[in-house]
Amino acid sequence: MKADVQERSGAAGAGHAGTDRAIGDVLLSVENVSLAFGGVKAISDVSFDIRKGEIRAIIGPNGAGKTSMLNVINGFYHPNQGTITFKGTKRHDMRPYIAASQGISRTFQNLALFKGMTTLDNIMAGRALKMRRGLLWQALHWGPALWEEIRHREAVEKIIDFLEIQHIRKAPVGKLPYGLQKRVELGRALAMEPELLLLDEPMAGMNLEEKMDMSRYILTVNDQFATTVALIEHDMGVVMDISDRVVVLEYGRKIADGTPDEVQRNQRVIDAYLGISH
């Protein structure tokens, strides 16, 4: 795992276009989704899709409905109109834990770690869905429950190695610096072994070095584990470098959708969000 990380470490700067990854069929499609809170329309009639194995970016100015979109995707909000199809099945009554059990995990814009728990426990909590032993076995902490705990601990240790956070394994996350907390949160999302990983501003508030690290992790996850990634990010350099396709929202509407190059040249996107470099 370590070697893979080092091998790919240059990739963030070099751009992502060169690697030949298999981008597959549509994994998730959003069709004509609208979402309103009372009179406020957060999302109106947005459609796009996410293909298996790609890195899909969602960008747009503040208040464009990006985070609401992620919340709709993982079942926290219910769209007023429109449908969401995940792995070929149309969704009906969605609850967040059902979305999670189907293989959607996410990180949050403002950290949502379990602050009273250690790094290890936080990431182990990400595997809660995969642990099946009942209360009585757990009360004994012996036999099947112990084997299960050890098996998941091994998986979690791999993630800890991958994210290079071995030294804070037993530290309560509430006291960690921001950059590390972001990494732990990514670890927690990865512990679910998701098919679709939703990242809400994974690089907000980070310095250049931390951004490069985070980009490297995202690319490796996408590359090695074939995890589909959908991310919201404001750092256009990063977005244009690592994503395969970009969807642009403004005031809850989709104004552009395409490869980074197409989006960058789109006049509406320039007017609404990117601006002109002087």
Next chain:
Amino acid sequence: MLYREAGQFKTSYTADMAIFPIRQDRIALILLLLFAFVGIPLLAHFQLWPLGSDYMLRAILIPFLILSLAAIGVNILVGYCGQISLGSGAFMAIGAYSAYKFGTGVHIPLEFLGTEIRIAPLPVLPSILLGGLMSAIVGILFGIPSLRIKGLYLAVATLAAQFFFDWVFLRVKWFTNYAPSGSIAAPDLHFFGYFVHSPIERYLLCLVFVTVFALIAKNLVRGNIGRQWMAIRDMDIAAELMGIRPLYAKLTAFAVSSFIVGVAGALWAFIYLGAWEPLAFSIDRSLQLLFMVIIGGLGSILGSFLGAAFILILPILLDQVPHAFGVPVSVETVSHLVFIVTGALICYLLIVEPHGFARLWSIAKEKLRLWPFPY
């Protein structure tokens, strides 16, 4: 220098996940258990200080153990799962009265159906465990509001449980087997043909219960379900998005917590009180348990013991101080002074260390690891 973990390497995850990963801690725990299981009975047998009379066992050690057990139960709900409960006294009462009913035989006449339910008197151990089970069932019922309401509002809902069961056990005569005074006496304590009677036997019985349940509680909180509880406590929305079901996590916390509190209630009635009336499990008891958990340390099994020791033993010690120094004060003044000093100490402690004794203990351990060097 003595408390150092250098050179203790862990070669398996089992070793790393042990309750006491540091060797010195394990030795200390073994010594403590040896003292509790062997040392105290020996001291009591030879009537040595401080166990020269039964006072130490009856008035301090037995209630300390039982209240520690109850505090562990409350800590699972309040400290680990973050659901504030003011109904712990009610759950102790449910445990006590259910155990009493199972111990003396259950008879439910169902005349309108032309039938009846009759259960012969059960031995003491199954009665106590069934008492815990009944408490767990009622705990789940009163836990259902927690799926919708949080924090102080939930506290009010659990307060309803407290007042409701105070009333039930006072007014519904069936629970007290129609005793005219409302006061009932526990059945004789026969365990597997062995009659537990003397204070030291009662103490050992409590000790066995507390040891077993403390171990079970520790196993639960360090396992998957414990992580789910803490996740719900720390960030419920994120927990739900990680696939943790709030329904399951909260209701298991209510069930496990009420079970332990119920068993503690049955022990309190059977072993400590012997004969009791509903007043024994009033709102005061709920608040006392909550204070123990807060002062001992929310989210810590050790803290439950420390909190119970502080709340229970401090007033007793303070009571002795004026006598020890031969200060001529009236008994009444002393009891008022005890209230004042205890209250002041609680305020002081919460200001100095809001996370309770358990946190102080872990800070002390951190310091001790480096001692005598500053860093």
